[in-house]
Amino acid sequence: MSPSDNAAKQLVHIVDDDEALRDSLVWLLESTGLAVSAYASAEEFLAAWRPDITGCLVLDVRMPGMSGLELYEKLNGMHSTLPVIFITGHGDVPMAVSALKKGAVDFIEKPFNDRDMLKLIEQCLAQERSQREARRQGAEAQRRIEQLTPREREVLDLIVAGRLNKQIADDLGISIKTVEVHRARVMEKMGANSLAELVQHVLITSPAKAG
Structure with missing residues (x-):
């Protein structure tokens, strides 16, 4: 062995x-x-x-x-x-x-x-x-979430909830272009290359919070 x-x-x-x-x-x-x-x-x-x-x-x-x-x-x-x-x-x-x-x-x-x-x-x-x-991954994802601005956090929550850019724009009273900018920053700060990866990063913070 x-x-x-x-x-x-x-x-x-x-x-x-x-x-x-x-x-x-x-x-x-x-x-x-x-x-x-x-x-x-x-x-x-x-x-x-x-x-x-x-x-x-x-x-x-x-x-x-x-x-x-x-x-x-x-x-x-x-x-x-x-x-x-x-x-x-x-x-x-x-x-x-x-x-x-x-x-x-x-x-x-x-x-x-x-x-x-x-x-x-x-x-x-x-x-x-x-x-x-x-x-470790959960703690890292949680650290990244905490680096988001309050508006970026709102956008993240709505993305994970399955809302489209137009729906997010309506929900937050901002333009679709602004949503796209926030979305790009969220993806970058979270180190995610796809929507699925972004959702996974958010989901794995649950054990970190519990611990």
Whole structure:
């Protein structure tokens, strides 16, 4: 497996109180070229967590002190965007299923196959890269919208609503020529080459606003 440059910048965070399992996973992942950080407890990971960390989280469901599920719920409350894979013992499967319903990516039962674990982690990293890129694009589109003048913003809203130039001119009480000038400036400022692209730029700002 040869991770891309993007994947190499991501970090697989392993949180498990079982030292032997932690060491085994670190060795497995590092042998494929993935960057890994391991933690012996949920509390230890929480102390190191930052909103901007990337990658994914491999989390044991049952640990002394704060459990994996408690950590997961705490991270959700802090709007963490890290995809999570739970490691479970047989008796913990119902808890893991509950976590899936709350947004966890998947769970894997001990003892697990190395190949299955690697496949899950690669899926998580790909998902996280995709989500991060979508957030970046949404934030960039929002930044461009905020650079529009109030009149350009009105024209943009009407364009996205499907209004034609003549209708926009009537709506705003301005000439069609003026609408065309505003429309050209909107397209330029938004970095859009077509009407479809302009609409897409506006639509992707919704996740940015939600986040």
